[in-house]
Amino acid sequence: MKRYLPIWFAISWVFLGLTGCDRRGNLVSETRCNSAIAEVTNTWRVTYYTNRTHLNPNNVRVEEFGKTQLTNRNGEKPVNAASGPNEDGVWFPALPPEPTPEEIENQRQFGERYNPPELNRNVKFTLQCTVGDLAADGAIYRQAIVALRVSRNFRVSYSMGQVLQVLTPSAEEKTATKRNSAMPDQEPAEVGRPLPEPSSPVVYVDPVMGNDRAIGSESQPLKTITQALKTVQAGAIIQLRPGLYSAESDEVFPLQIKPGVTLRGDVQAQGRGIQITGGGKFLSPTWAGQSVVIVAAGDARIEGVSVTNPNTRGTGIWVEVGSPIIEHSTFMGNNREAIFVSGSAAPKIRSNIIDQNGGNGISFTRDSSGIADSNIIRNSGFGVSITERATPRLVKNQITQNKDGVVLSGETQPLLRYNTIENNARDGIVITSTAEPTLKQNTFNGNGQYDVHNATSKPVKVEEAQLAELKVKGRVN
Template sequence: MSLLSRSVRVSAIASLLLSSGGVAIAVSSVGIPVVLGSLLAEGAIAQTQAATVLYVDPVRGSDAGAGTAQAPLKTITQALAIAPTSSVIQLAPGTYSAASGETFPLRLQPGVTLQGSAESQGQGIVIRGGGRFLSPTSAGQDIAILGANQAALIGVTVTNPNPRGYGLWIESSNPTVASNTFTGNTHDGISVVGRSAPLIRGNHFVANGANGITLYGLSQAQVQENLFERTGFGVNVGQKAAPTLLKNRIVGNEDGVVVQASSRPILRENVIEGNQRDGLVAIADSQPDLGTQAQPGSNTFRNNGRLDVNVKASSQIVPAFGNQLVSSRVEGRVDLAGTTQVTPVPAIAAAPAPIVAQAADKSSLSARSFPVPTSLQSSPPVAPPPQVPVAAGPAPRAIPIPVAAPETAARPVTTSGRSLPVPTVTPSVPVPAPVVPARTVPIQTAPAPTAAIEIPVTPPSRSVPVVERSPQPVQPAAVEIPVLPPENADPTPQPATVAARPRSGALLPVPSARIPVGNAGNRARNVAIGASTPGGPPPPPTQAQALGFQYRVVVATRSEADQARVRSLVPGAFRVFRGSQIFMQVGAYKTQAEADEMYQRVSSQGWQARIETTQ
């Protein structure tokens, strides 16, 4: 009998309750009991209901099969195509890739849960690959998985080794993403754009190329109890996003949390430590909420390489009451007394509870598929520092922050089940306990910057060959961080953003002394350079042509301040002169599609850009 014609009674919630009264209690890795709350009352992860289960096995399955445990399907692609609403796709261990028959991107379906092993955060259940996706707000992208409303992704490992590859793309939808591992994605583990409100809980983000997670658009994601490590930016927040970051551990990245544009993230009970530069950076008009007197932050900042909290390039006063940090490692207008008023952002509907099935194969899925949390191991608690009030002064103008590329040496990705943090699946957002403020000590704050600072960028030398690297499964070094175009509903150009230095073939500015003067109109016609004299021999190839780059994108500028703003968007940009006019070259590319992406990116920020050919 086909599995599509029968229903399996699922009662996963009962198996999660480990003590009487419907309250689940766990003991963390340091012996501290953690109360998850009444899962029955909250009803967050699973409900007792009928669900259809489809089984998929990339080794012994067949897409002509019935999808039962005895006759599984072979591909996730086929399972998603036939799965009805309120169904579960159960994955067997193995690698799901183009070689096994998958078609990317995989598109999650509303009301369908795609799950592997939550207990191991997807160890041995790998979705590997990516495909072209045309985003309504962010142009063409290469993604492995596309989210959907009321969908769930649980207990898998996601890797997209393609150039500028994203693991999971969530656009104006509210899926639940729990207990997964995102690693080896050459750009981001997860990108959240549009009007999205997903629940992202208990995941491990490690050794991704640019960001662990990017939160853009008008999104209001709940990002809870995740581990972000060994990536360019652990968490990157921009545009008008207003996510909640709760109980995450953000360690060992280039920068821990970067807050840009007009975003308004809320941070509570996070541990942000051991990042190479800053624990948290805020620029432009962004205003992270690190804690108020009504809701103390209870975040821990320590042992970050440069500063723990760096908001000197933000035009806003940042409330930061009730955190564990050292005031001497804070720069900018930070209100440690917590008196700054924070305007609440209208809420978007949150992600619904996913359906979770208990598979017939007890060895691969059991009650432990949704375990009680294990706290991430951290240093002993640090006593709260004195609360230091900061007088509000004139708002400084935002300045670009140069972001150096991370080290290029690849660091190994640990895949041992013992080394991966056990996910926490907590349905509610606890309100942190009040923190008693310590004595008030005045402190002199850093002077506000008065103007944008131009940071010169040296063009690459002609004498040094440029080698394009082939994609690797794991690329921990940061690559160029894109700034997505604003929401269609709000086309106001966004302030300058922070970007990591380009790496590999994704973006390579190629200077040339023979860049011609071209039409400065909107998206001018392509202009050929290096033309030969009539009747004479052809000219030698330019450096760009010799390296195979056929297109370049240039931006017209009027002042040094314009040039500095372009560099804040694309740190590798450099000046080219055409008579008395100065342009900034922001990239050279081998394909028209890559050039179009950069053109759309800079044009969306209000710049007059154009594409030229190097042939």
């Protein structure tokens, strides 16, 4: 004999499988969405009032004069857009005509006074989803635009008709979407299970053919890195096409790379042809005002670009917090350092060409650490400068043809291992103040004065296979 669950029980079980609760006990569900809408309304308003005082503050009324509206869809530029987009990707209509004094006076009632007209701009955000239209805000709209560049639809969590979070599709979901493109959208059968990690949306930038009012797709690239940085969130890749990125092409420096964002040019060519040149004022928490091309923070990634700051005391990349990755790039012609590391930052600086910079190739200061691995550092003042309490690791670098190869001062305690330090005009390694480096299996050759110049009162331990052949000044074990 077959038994059947009561219909109400089966429906309740499915409903519970698709929902959960937030900390306040509100029901939270997930659904799929395929469009993001931003309705913009501009309205001139005039506030009229009679004997308004602190005892009677609400004796007012508002009249509207003129209105313009514009519908944004998925971040694409509407036909009648007059300005934009803003940082959320919203385009705006033309302003309505401002009311004349005669029009304002005609609406005034006996005994009333009025304030000057004010422009009110309202933006209503909604996502079109399987369950119907859901309310959103600017941040959600921006995230939805990015998600739609990855796949034709995306998941969101929502509660009480309001979107809480955009859950961008994974690469697996994109494949499934293409495979089932002829089928109508359906709610997932197992909403409660963990979602796969989202793939990285890509925003394209082309300084020659791009337009900052475009959507940043491969066929409609943006023009500037500056605009791309306004639109992306963590996990995004800003893909640069060949050309010169400078103030003349409307870049605004410094370019501040957000945590989790990748700025990518041509990795295979070490950034050749992807030239970022300029510099702007950056107020460092520990070094005051600086001229900087790029500020990298968090776990940002910079790869395959060429960076030049020709300004007086100009720095290429400034790192003061987090552990960003800087790799496969070229730094040439910076008036001061190629890369300056300070604060408590611990970057990974790998496989770069650092050449012909006016000051140092890399500077580590304050309490910074991190690693410089497999870089070519040449033709600069000091190849690497390590000061104060910094404790970086220098591994497998070629430090050549600088005035001095590596200069250590303050209380720094770095590790130098497997580096080739050769043909520097004066010394290979200079140790001053109370610096205590650990030197292991480095190669020295052709340095002008000394391979190791220890100007401290303490002996420096040098673990080298051919220590006797080194040119040494000061105490060395």
